[in-house]
Amino acid sequence: MKYDCIVVGAGPAGAMAAKYASQNGARTLLIEEHASIGSPVQCTGLISTKALFECEVAEGNFVLSKIRGAFVYSPCGEEVCVRGNDIKAYVIDRKIFDRVLVENAIDKGVDVLVKTRFTGMNAGKISVVSNGEKKEIEGNVIIGADGIQSTVGRAAALPRCEKFLSGIQFEAPYIPKDPEYVEIFTGNEIAPGFFGWAVPFCGMARIGLAKNPGLPARHYLEKLLNHPIVSSRYGGGRTEHVVGGIPLGPPRKTTTDRVMLVGDAAGQVKPTSGGGIYMGAVCAKIAGEVAARASHVECGLSEYEKRWRSAVGRELDIGMLIHKSIGKLSDENLNEFVAFLNKPEIRELMTEYGDMDHPSVFIQKLIMSKNKMQLIKLFGIAFKTLF
Ligand SMILES: Cc1cc2nc3c(=O)[nH]c(=O)nc-3n(C[C@H](O)[C@H](O)[C@H](O)COP(=O)(O)OP(=O)(O)OC[C@H]3O[C@@H](n4cnc5c(N)ncnc54)[C@H](O)[C@@H]3O)c2cc1C
Numbered sequence: 001m002k003y004d005c006i007v008v009g010a011g012p013a014g015a016m017a018a019k020y021a022s023q024n025g026a027r028t029l030l031i032e033e034h035a036s037i038g039s040p041v042q043c044t045g046l047i048s049t050k051a052l053f054e055c056e057v058a059e060g061n062f063v064l065s066k067i068r069g070a071f072v073y074s075p076c077g078e079e080v081c082v083r084g085n086d087i088k089a090y091v092i093d094r095k096i097f098d099r100v101l102v103e104n105a106i107d108k109g110v111d112v113l114v115k116t117r118f119t120g121m122n123a124g125k126i127s128v129v130s131n132g133e134k135k136e137i138e139g140n141v142i143i144g145a146d147g148i149q150s151t152v153g154r155a156a157a158l159p160r161c162e163k164f165l166s167g168i169q170f171e172a173p174y175i176p177k178d179p180e181y182v183e184i185f186t187g188n189e190i191a192p193g194f195f196g197w198a199v200p201f202c203g204m205a206r207i208g209l210a211k212n213p214g215l216p217a218r219h220y221l222e223k224l225l226n227h228p229i230v231s232s233r234y235g236g237g238r239t240e241h242v243v244g245g246i247p248l249g250p251p252r253k254t255t256t257d258r259v260m261l262v263g264d265a266a267g268q269v270k271p272t273s274g275g276g277i278y279m280g281a282v283c284a285k286i287a288g289e290v291a292a293r294a295s296h297v298e299c300g301l302s303e304y305e306k307r308w309r310s311a312v313g314r315e316l317d318i319g320m321l322i323h324k325s326i327g328k329l330s331d332e333n334l335n336e337f338v339a340f341l342n343k344p345e346i347r348e349l350m351t352e353y354g355d356m357d358h359p360s361v362f363i364q365k366l367i368m369s370k371n372k373m374q375l376i377k378l379f380g381i382a383f384k385t386l387f
Pocket of ligand 1 (some may be wrong): 008009010011012013014031032033034038042043045046047059082087116117118119145146148151152164167168169208242243244245262263264269274275276277278280
């Protein structure tokens with residue numbers, strides 16, 4: 001077997017990278033270690049309308065519900081409604097979604113091998129265990145779309161992401177305040193450094209949290225379930241358990257002369273929300289194009305590094321600063337912050353400029369608004385790093 005491009009990992013980033021490599025003229029193979037694409041799921045499945053557009057799929061049977069906005073709760077229970085004028089996001093079934101993306105790649109000529117695990121590489125070849133059998137496959141360019149643990153990244157001696165959050169989630173019956181709004185719970189007792197959530201769909205919700213490294217996520221999940229708002233809406237029982245990590249802060253290098261990393265493997269994840277599908281798709285398309293051009297000796301892989309950083313690097317940097325700043329706030333500061341967001345003029349700004357994929361737009365508007373000084377006071381030393 002000989003390919004111009006081998007993509008390791010058939011998640012959203014791998015499927016998009018393979019599709020773009022193939023449609024740009026590279027003979028492409030996509031390998032996946034699991035027998036079934038999209039399984040096991042490690043995701044809440046909340047994706048913006050823009051992410052769907054970026055993945056080049058129309059609304060399909062993977063859409064479980066539509067989301068207009070969010071209710072954000074401060075540690076003391078104050079609610080701020082982040083209202084969208086129209087549908088902003090979808091709750092999706094990741095198993096079906098991932099399969100649709102892989103089918104689209106197959107339609108563009110990509111070969112797919114499941115139950116095939118990448119184990120290493122040497123000059124011009126990768127080693128795999130395919131259906132229990134050790135094999136070698138020839139490939140010029142290797143795209144590591146193999147998620148947070150990235151065996152490809154390790155084999156290529158590429159550096160790791162800056163930080164890893166731990167996440168936990170399950171599904172259960174839930175009566176949300178409004179089925180078109182996700183619920184976000186803040187506070188160091190519930191999710192230190194990040195937040196908890198209830199994402200509604202079809203009379204159920206995906207209830208979970210992500211947090212800084214430290215005590216096990218399970219410990220905080222029980223606290224989230226005892227939160228007065230969550231416990232009044234949670235219908236009991238737990239199914240579809242998810243435990244997973246979220247990489248934040250891309251490594252300083254994501255390419256070698258033969259390897260490119262994309263998606264979670266490259267830390268292309270929004271540090272403000274932990275969402276990785278949108279950024280992963282944007283960067284995977286660039287990786288696929290560069291792989292095809294490199295296989296025709298039209299460019300080197302460093303072009304990918306330049307292009308993806310110019311597309312989303314600034315957004316990721318600003319997101320990381322926001323993540324670090326908010327992560328430093330005490331519960332008292334978080335209460336003040338939510339009260340600040342609840343001011344009518346700030347809510348108007350959020351409705352107009354809030355963008356879950358590009359929070360820097362809202363932050364820039366805030367900085368330019370007359371509320372700048374209050375914001376600086378609120379965030380103190382932590383937030384000053386943004387200016
Ligand atoms: C609790 C939780 C909730 C989340 N919620 C959201 C959300 O609501 N919205 C959002 O946008 N993002 C969310 N994310 C993040 C999102 O799941 C990831 O960013 C996204 O799945 C990354 O896509 P990917 O293709 O880079 O990697 P993955 O989806 O992780 O795919 C990697 C693939 O590579 C395969 N693989 C790994 N190693 C090998 C190997 N050696 N050989 C062959 N195959 C291999 C894996 O089996 C897997 O199929 C969440 C994450 C967590 C943990």
